[in-house]
Amino acid sequence: MRIAQILYKGERAGVLTQLDNGRFHFIYNEDWLNDDSKPSISLTLPKNQKEFDSETLFPFFYHLLPEGVNKRMICKTYKIDEDDAFGILLKASNIDTIGAVTIERV
Numbered sequence: 001m002r003i004a005q006i007l008y009k010g011e012r013a014g015v016l017t018q019l020d021n022g023r024f025h026f027i028y029n030e031d032w033l034n035d036d037s038k039p040s041i042s043l044t045l046p047k048n049q050k051e052f053d054s055e056t057l058f059p060f061f062y063h064l065l066p067e068g069v070n071k072r073m074i075c076k077t078y079k080i081d082e083d084d085a086f087g088i089l090l091k092a093s094n095i096d097t098i099g100a101v102t103i104e105r106v
Contacts, residue, residue, distance in 0.1 A: 003106040004090055006041060008032075013041050016061065016103070018086045026052040041101055057085045064093050064101070 006014045006026070014028040028050055032038050040047045042060035052058065065088055066074060074080065080087045093103040 002086060002090065005104045005106055007102045007104060008038070008041055009100045010102075011038075013038070013101075015106075016058075018057075022055075024054045024057055024086075026054075026058060057089070061089055061093075061103075064097050064103075065089055066092050 001020050002018045004016045005012055006016055011032075012029050013032045014026055017025045017027075019025060026045060028047060033047060033050055038047070044060050045052055045058065056062075062085060065071065065085060070092075071082065071088065074088060074092050075082045078091050080091060082088075089103060090105045093101075097103075
């Protein structure tokens with residue numbers, strides 16, 4: 001199992017987990033969920049639902065991944081399989097993302 005904190009503008013919004021069977025689980029932090037001033041992290045992960053499950057990496061997180069030469073460079077540098085989307089996400093998205101969401105490995 002691999003776990004990551006999902007930060008929105010530096011604040012903990014939720015937790016993304018890859019289970020041992022390969023499935024993915026996202027859950028909003030209780031404080032984030034109960035604060036009406038905090039937005040959903042994406043339109044596909046609305047705050048009106050606390051927990052989400054998927055057989056594959058959620059599209060919102062998948063689209064944070066680097067592509068092309070940047071992806072190959074990260075995979076080669078950190079010895080990550082190019083098919084390991086979550087591993088790449090954990091390495092690449094803690095400092096260099098477009099938008100307000102960053103990801104920290106737990």
